[in-house]
Amino acid sequence: MVIELHVTVEKPPSLQDYLRNLVGVPKGLLHELRMSKEVKVNHEEPVWTHSLRKGDIISLPLFQEEVSPTPTNIDLSILYEDEHLLILNKDAGIDTHPASENDYHSLTNGVAYYFIQQSIHSKVRHIHRLDKETSGAILFAKHALSGAILDRELEARKIKRTYLALVEGLVETSQGTINKPIGKDRHHASRRRISPNGQIAITHFKVVKKFPKEKLTLVELNLDTGRTHQIRVHMSSLGHPLFGDTLYGAKSKHTRHSLHAWKLEVPQPFKQEGIFVTAPIPLNFGPPLLSLNIEKL
Structure with missing residues (x-):
């Protein structure tokens, strides 16, 4: 799979600096991209140290990875999905990721199973986590590049929870x-x-x-x-x-x-728009009568 990035900034830097500093590609993945010889600018092999121009189109390969951790068939409640990320509504009582080596029933195991069913060749990357008994919206990346960008957005407080x-x-x-x-x-x-x-x-x-x-x-x-x-x-x-x-x-x-x-706001990787989702309040949130009242928010 290949994704295309459109250079929209005035006087952009070189390809390597653009990907590293503006897109947020980490050093290791940037080296892997460079060594692959599959990155193109305007469908041609680029000179990585030459300055880009506004309007250039950068084509980046998405490398196939081994799906991990161990996949387990778990019902998932999907709030939003595109080719780069997945937002789920997590139930209380399930861990975000395996609690031990022999734990195969976390939400991450369920996402691994979903990836295989959807022919997504990537390890599972949760961008943030929720405690076992905390319910609600949780964000996963579908590949290494979106994972790196979303990690950077979270660190910069651009992902609002x-x-x-x-x-x-x-x-x-x-x-x-x-x-x-x-x-x-x-x-x-x-x-x-x-x-x-x-x-x-x-x-x-x-x-x-x-x-x-x-x-x-x-x-x-x-x-x-x-x-x-x-x-x-x-x-x-x-x-x-x-x-x-x-x-x-x-x-x-x-x-x-x-x-x-309850709510999650995410800048969409590679596009100038945001994603906003609301996770319905579960009936086991609090005492039954209060939960029915709160659910109307």
């Missing part, structure tokens, strides 16, 4: 920002904690609706960073752990913790 969380207690402030570093908890292998020596973590939140009778609050959240358990740790640090999240101090018990990746 919006979450919904049902938290214990009535949150007093209508909105706010939590800027507290997060590190590992040395007393609990799977737990994270606020730590002055941890990684920078920034979460923005706003109250969507309060449920005084149940003493719960529905909160919308956006992340500037993507630390492990970030929302769970940050909301717990405010005294409002997620409903059902006993690992971080919730008093309530539930089949899952109430966190849902």
